[in-house]
Amino acid sequence: MAITIEMPKLSDTMEEGVLSAWLVDEGDAVSAGDIIAQVETDKATMDLEAFDEGVLLKKMIDEGDAVPIGELIAVLGDEDEDISDIVGGDAAGNGVADEATASGETESSEDAAPETADTASAAADAPSGDGSLQDRTPEPVPAPTDASGERVKASPLARRVAQEHTVDLSTVEGTGPNGRIVRRDVEAALAEQEATPEPAEAADTSAPEPAPQPQPAESVKIDVGYETEPISQMRKAISRRLAQSKFTAPHFYLTIDVDMARAAEVRAELNELAEAKDRSRISYNDLITKACALALSEHPYVNASYHADEGEIRLYDDVHVGIAVAIDEGLITPVIRNADQKGLTQIAEETRTLAGKARDRELQPEDYEGATFTTSNLGMFGIEEFTAILNPPNAAILAVGGIRDEPVVEEGEIVPGKRMKVTLSCDHRVVDGAVGAQFLDTMRGYLEDPMTMLL
Structure with missing residues (x-):
């Protein structure tokens, strides 16, 4: 029977941990008491110990990933055991769940639910924000249709962004699961739309040209160099x-x-x-x-x-x-x-x-x-x-x-x-x-x- 390993609470103030190093590989046999990984908490780097024995069937996160306490990080079980019901895709992790994660949207939960559940899935689809395109109030947006009246498959967030920026979803090619349109597709279409210059209007020769008006001085943009570093778990705490x-x-x-x-x-x-x-x-x-x-x-x-x-x-x-x-x-x-x-x-x-x-x-x-x-x-x-x-x-x-x-x-x-x-x-x-x-x-x-x- 498959056994899930979750991010443990390793300090009194810990809310999330960074998996700093895996010490075993997928397919390795693990015994109770073995140290399988090291986790950076807000106070120290701690050893993550296995409490059961089995084969490490799947690493759910990579080295350097930060996940909250209780998040699934690995699965143990018998060799060749089917764990697709746990990982949300195939055992190799190449299913819909991984593809949705790469898109930046919570697409896997939407695909598991009916297409009509727009409001609930939109709330999960929208990350908290910094004012960028993905930071939107989760209100239901009507599903678009193409010229033949057939419904266009698009995530609630993609529909919302398209509606706000007047992007015709029937002209957008989807790269999500099963050809579904996701946010990145709309953003790409929007970027292409903004890059295409507007056609010049024909000059009206019958009207006199207006007198030139003084133009406001252009603001000067000063680029300030900087370096970035990730915020450590200790600094977050x-x-x-x-x-x-x-x-x-x-x-x-x-x-x-x-x-x-x-x-x-x-x-x-x-x-x-x-x-x-x-x-x-x-x-x-x-x-x-x-x-x-x-x-x-x-x-x-x-x-x-x-x-x-x-x-x-x-x-x-x-x-x-x-x-x-x-x-x-x-x-x-x-x-x-x-x-x-x-x-x-x-x-x-x-x-x-x-x-x-x-x-x-x-x-x-x-x-x-x-x-x-x-x-x-x-x-x-x-x-x-x-x-x-x-x-x-x-x-x-x-x-x-x-x-x-x-x-x-x-x-x-x-x-x-x-x-x-x-x-x-x-x-x-x-x-x-x-x-x-x-x-x-x-x-x-x-x-x-x-x-x-x-x-």
Whole structure:
């Protein structure tokens, strides 16, 4: 019995996947547990595992194709098994379904339905749009006939485009299934019609020639060169999630300036001990992660999320800090779990391991899902201050600027100082101004006296 393989949901935010590589060919025997393909998700490139055994009878998509979750991507079965009822054409995939796909229209569904079902098939025939010929409101268009009164076979979209652009379908040669006229045929006829010059009208010698009128200046068209690249699954997810966050969660921002002089001293001392014991060095970001985690355990509404559909605010028992990591395709946030319960050295080691896996696109879902709070540090790029968009569903995210060497006043005297600005972006549906300010004050206390984080 034939077994269908569909695009699986490989991450919590995944809506579609790109089949980046097939690892087996049609006709190959497949066992349960075999890796048959690799799929690019919005977070990483994942292995696609077969859960059944059989022969790979048909690949329904090619390498590089992006399909939504649940879309059919392959068929397993017994050797020489008839799967035409699944693939919509012959087993080799050369039937009506493939021909309709090549035409750019959903012709296969129309051919399976009676010719009179114009309105329903027109809705499926019209892709969402950019204002081009195929982007039309799906209204029923009467079926055309030729000179003998016989009905012309044409798709609803082809009829609509022909009607809007005054193209006589009886003069158009169809290239769709069974000679059916499809959109591309109408567009070709329209292009040919526009390319044919109108016959010149005979000059009227009886009338005087009109006086020449001044012509408006022609607009100058400036060609700007550019290169294109396909939008990656990660970039699509970033666009979708952050646009949703920015325009649904009411953001507000709180900024403080932190004295990092004592943190610098303690970090240097700890790194001497780490080197002596051959342990990972501790970065300023590790200190910030620990300080945030401890502050989150004291301010539960910052370690929370808003869920309108369920009518609830979730206050999390555990503190899982997501750390934004820049990679070629965008950003990903590996998670330090139970960060409030871990020492600085353990946080440092986990952070470096996860950051390396992120850059190599080797993160697994358990590595990046479930953050209750997020930090984003651009200090290493010379950024002193910025605001970050909430990482849904988190109620807050901390934007960390660089540490500045600057003069400061202490006890009435100007002395060298180290300062760092941080900005907390808050979801006002969960975090009020006073709550966010109290969280920042607690976090600043840990950073300005780091020994308290070691107690």
